[in-house]
Amino acid sequence: MPQIKADRRFLPAELLPPVLLCSALVLACSGGPFDLLGRTADEPKVVSPAVDSLGREGKVLVSWAPEAAADGYRLYRDSLPDGSGRLLVYEGSSTAVADAVPAMDTLFYYRLAKIRGSREFGPSDPVPGVASSVARDSQMNDERSSATPVNYVTQATIFYYRDAWGNEIEDRDWYLMQVPPRSFVTVAVTNLSNTDLGELYFQVENQTAQLLSTTGGERKLFNFDLEARPVYFQIYVAKDAFVGELSAPGGKIAAYQIEYRQTNAI
Numbered sequence: 001m002p003q004i005k006a007d008r009r010f011l012p013a014e015l016l017p018p019v020l021l022c023s024a025l026v027l028a029c030s031g032g033p034f035d036l037l038g039r040t041a042d043e044p045k046v047v048s049p050a051v052d053s054l055g056r057e058g059k060v061l062v063s064w065a066p067e068a069a070a071d072g073y074r075l076y077r078d079s080l081p082d083g084s085g086r087l088l089v090y091e092g093s094s095t096a097v098a099d100a101v102p103a104m105d106t107l108f109y110y111r112l113a114k115i116r117g118s119r120e121f122g123p124s125d126p127v128p129g130v131a132s133s134v135a136r137d138s139q140m141n142d143e144r145s146s147a148t149p150v151n152y153v154t155q156a157t158i159f160y161y162r163d164a165w166g167n168e169i170e171d172r173d174w175y176l177m178q179v180p181p182r183s184f185v186t187v188a189v190t191n192l193s194n195t196d197l198g199e200l201y202f203q204v205e206n207q208t209a210q211l212l213s214t215t216g217g218e219r220k221l222f223n224f225d226l227e228a229r230p231v232y233f234q235i236y237v238a239k240d241a242f243v244g245e246l247s248a249p250g251g252k253i254a255a256y257q258i259e260y261r262q263t264n265a266i
């Protein structure tokens, strides 16, 4: 810590003895007084925060990695990506904030700044975030490789949001169903919210996507092979219909239930 020497003259007198002691016991004293002035000489890096949309009802969860070169953090929420309507929503040393947004189903933009002494570093580039009166489910099945097996009843959510600049927050739900040889399995999708499920696509892998009905509907998953195999399918949003207008900003979250109904021989 070469900067210790240079900074020593700024120390309050009462800290001098422990600092000198620490200098003598270099290895033994890695905390304590050193921490007041022992931050690295580097300036804090300006990094955008991680933004978790819809993780909790009415709240956007924002977090970031701690940085030794920073004394604290400031989190800003903007109404628009250009920085309009900026509000300081957090200042302090925490690295996670659950921000209660002033409007549901509306995109906001989060920027993180780091504080060192009296200087502010940043704020970062904006990251969009949104909250709704419904929280999203906790299934991480956006990709085929993380598809959720359909075992009996699964309750799920799907969402889509976009702003006037084309920023999108998109959800996609992948599922898989083990289908016996020469059989088909029927699965049912049921609406659990006021959102029209006719704005959702149901697509079996390698087949044409089809819209569900307002209330959901049943779908058959075929296996013509002589061995059992998983059939993959996904549910995703018909974007313009879901938002309600071509290329318009907006969005919402829908809740539904998916369940196994029956297996039949072909």
Ligand SMILES: [Ca+2]
Binding pocket: 137, 139, 156, 157, 158, 159, 171, 172, 173
């Ligand atoms: Ca989902």
